[in-house]
Each structure stands twice: as C-alpha cells, then as structure tokens.
Amino acid sequence: MTGAGRAIDALSLRCALGLVCGLGVFALLIVAAKPALSAPLFGDVSAYLLLIVALAVGIWALTWFYMAALPLDMDPPPPAGPDAGRG
C-alpha cells in the first residue's frame, strides 16, 4: 500500500469512528440531559431541536472536511472495463 493509501485509510477510519461515537453521545444525551435539552433557547426552539439540526449539519460538515482533506492525486486509473477482475 502506498503512503497516500495509508493516509486515506487513517483519515477514513477516524472520521467513521468519530461519526459513530457522535451518534452514541447523542443517544445518551437524549436521556441523561433531558431537562437541559427540554429548555427553550430562542422562543419556542428547544435545545433538543437545535441539537438535532446541529447534528445533521455537523454530519454534512464532516463529509465536506473529509472530501477537502483527501489528496488530489489519490485515485489510480479506473479498471479496464466493467467486467475486469470479476471473481
């Protein structure tokens, strides 16, 4: 494996692990921090609603970060044809 390949793998696994851990924290917060999440922050907008929106936007931002962090010359040429290398 090339150095670029190792770097991509490390980045990919870190992002995936971060995302899964984020979901776990969210699941715990729903129950453990229910009183805090129930409090209204801006008018009728509760902290819970803001957290959900922030999580959705955060997932998108993580995706953007991943794409931005990938090396430009990371991809080898595509396979010879659609049936190339099929087992």
Next chain:
Amino acid sequence: MPPFPALGLDAARLVPFLLVFGLMLGIMLWASRRTRTVSDFLVAGNGVNAWQNALAMAGDFVAAAGLLGITGLIALFGADGMVFAVGIIAGWPLMLFLFAAPLKRLGRYTMGDVMVARLRSPRLRPLVAVTQLVVILTYLTAQFVGAGAILHLLLGLSDVAALLVVFAGMLAITLLGGMLAVTWLQIAKATLMFILALVVLGASLARFGFDPGAMLHAAVVARGPGIMQPGRLFADPWETLSLLLGLALGGASLPHVLMRMNTVADPRAARRSAFLGTSLIVLFHLVLLCLGVAALALLQPAAIRAADPGGNMALPLLAQLVGGDVLLGFVSSTALATILAVVAGLGIAGTAALSHDLWVSTWRGGKATPQEQLKVGRAASVLLSLAALGLGLLFRGQNISYVSALGLAIAASANFPALLLAVFWRRFTPAGAFAGMLTGLVGSLGLIWLSPLIQVAVLHRASAVFPLQTPGIVAIPAAFVAAILVSLATGGRTQDAALVEQAHG
C-alpha cells in the same frame, strides 16, 4: 379544522397521477431501448455522472420511510421523529468514508463479488446472496406497505388491489429497463420530490405570513411544549442507540446502494457523488423537519391516524389541506413513484443476488453466456416481485419506518461487519466471514422475533424476551466478535494481498 373530503376517484387526483406516471413510463421505455448488456441491466453501463448518481442516491434513501414515515412520526410525536433522520443521514458519510472508493477500485458489482474476490472462497457466495435477499425482502415489504396506503388514499383502491398495482409496477420497471431505468426514475422523482416538498412547505408557511417562528409557535400551542422535547418516542438510551446503529451502519451497507457505486465511471466520481448525495439528503431532511412542524401546527393527530394508523399519510393530508386535491394528487403520485423506483432498485439488487450470485456463480460454476444471464436475471425479477407481494399482503397496516429500520438493522448486522473487515483487515479469513455473516443474520432475525414488535404487537403476548425493538446493539457487536475470533483461529494472512492493495491504492 376543515373537514376532509370523502375518498373517491376524481379528476383533481387522477390527472396528476396520470401525468407523473406518464413521465415514469416514458423514462422506462426510453431506458429499455438502451439496455442491451448485463452491465446496462445491473449498473447502468457505468455511464452515470456524479450529479446524476447523487440525485439517484438521494432518491434511493429519501423514499417512503423518509418522505412519509419521518414526517408522520414528527407529526405524531414531535422532535423525536427526527432521530430516524439522524440515523439515515449518518449512513451516507459512513459509506463514503469506508466503501465508496475501495469498492469502485475493485470494480465489483455485488457484495458477493467483493467477498469471493477478497477471500477466494466461492462457498461464501450463497450465504452472501441469502443475506442480501433477506435484507432486500424486508426493505421491499416496507415499500409495498407504504405504496398500498398511498393508493388507498389517492385512488380508493382496496389493500389487495393496491399491492397488486405495486407488484405490476415493480415488474414492469425491472423487466423493461434494469438499473438504467431505475437510475433515471430516481433522478426524476428525486427532483419532483424536492420541488413538491418546497411547494407544500411554502403553502404551509403562507398560512403563517411566511414566518417560521409563527408556525413553530402554532405547533407548540396546538400540541404542548413537550412536542419539542425528547422522550415521546425515545426514553431508553439503549433503544435509541440500537436504532441509530442499525440505521447508520445498515444504510452504509445496503446492497442496492452499494451497487450504485458502480454506476459512475471512476473512484473520484464515486466519492464526489456520495458527497453530493449526502448534501442533498441533509438538506431534504431539514425540509422534512419543517414539514413535520407544519403538520403539527395544522393537522390533528386523530385525523392523521384515521388516514393511516402509522401516521404515514401526514404529508399527503397536509398537501390536501394547503393545496387542495390537485396538490394531494401530485404529492401522493410522486410519493408512489418514489416507492416504485426504490422497489425497482431493490429488485435489481435482488435479481443480481439470485441470478449472478446463486444461479450463475454457484449453480453454473460461472459458465453462463451473457444472454442466459440476462434471461435468468429477468426471471429472478418475477420471483422476487411475487415474494415481495406476499410479504406486503402479510404486513399491510404496519408502520413503514419501523419495518424499514428492521431491514437496515439486518444489513447492519450481517453485511457491515463482514464488508468492513474484508476491505480493511488482511487477516480476515473465509471462515471468519462465514461466522460473522451467519451470526449477524441469524442473530438479528432471532432478536427481531423475540422483540416486542413481534411478540407483543403481532403475537399479542404479555411481554417479550428481548426488550428492544431493534437488534443492532447486540447483533452488530456479536457479528464482529464472531468474525474476528474465527479469523484469528483459522489462520494468518490470506492469499490475496494484491487485492487489498488494489482496494486501497
């Protein structure tokens, strides 16, 4: 609250239905003239660009469970309904991070191809095919049930007649055009869905002077402040985590979505389309949240449940309220087209599992002409459609979001651990793959059987052995443990280091 008109066939609903389905039929006929090879039938001939693939992927995911199910859950239970959306949104990035480029580099059509090529064990293929089929059939059942409910609302058809229409639609799309037709159907209906969702949202906001704060305030006044707080649907962290893991990891390894990685020309396009797909999906789910709030403000729970006990008709009812029968007709027809396109995509993936993995590779030892493969593929489409029709009849009336979540949980348990280890771990052995997939499949199915969803809701017993609705929190780790322990026990490096190098560059 204004009364809803009695169900019945009328021009205001029929004309939009005919227009939307006329468009879909045109796309199918166009695609059928362009489908000549196995590659065209299974992966759209590798000729779809990143934007087109992103729209098709977004359409794959925001189907009945999202468009109807999540809006319905928010309309009935408030902000907790968006937890489903969070899990679904997370599936896309996980696929991007872990599988998009490696699978494209390997150039494989199906998970069976990946596992057999990586582990050099043809004996894995039948198990992979069976696993894919279980996932696909579960997911198909949810789509059939949702389509049946829409046809009942839109055209007044009975449950059985509605399911027969869905069966015919699925058969037509898979037989006529294959993945090329499905891809373009997904693109067309994803575009229609976005436009109509914004139209319904705009019409709803108009009732509040285009002030989102006023609409939210009306929702809180109508349903109480608890509607924006956690706890109405999810009160147990283990239940929530089990659902989220199933949705996210299952979404990252769904067979029909993995195949879409092969419809673009190269790995860079695969990554780009997955990123664009994520963007579209996040945006669309935020629109669904707003539509759910509109439904909270403008619809009564009793009316939503009267149209469908699972709440799946909240969005069509909202459309009818703010835009009359014409908007109801367009939204319902587009939702139905959405479901049919997803059903067809699942049918293609199931066809690949049946024809390519089971018939050609296992039964015929890989020796089948392209013409035979195409014929067997189309026969497999018929068989799969019949099985889906039977299950749809059995499960009609169930909540489609939860049925979809079960399908995703099975994929998360049986597919994800094996696929992840096959792509990233050199010491993964055929025995380890077999153990992991079997543990995930049998474990998830067994736990679903023992869960309250079956034991209490269907079999009417007093309690269930397994306390959670979804099996992910137990079945996924169990599959990983089985795969890793058996791999370590059955040998060191496998023989295909070159293939791992090819997958990672």
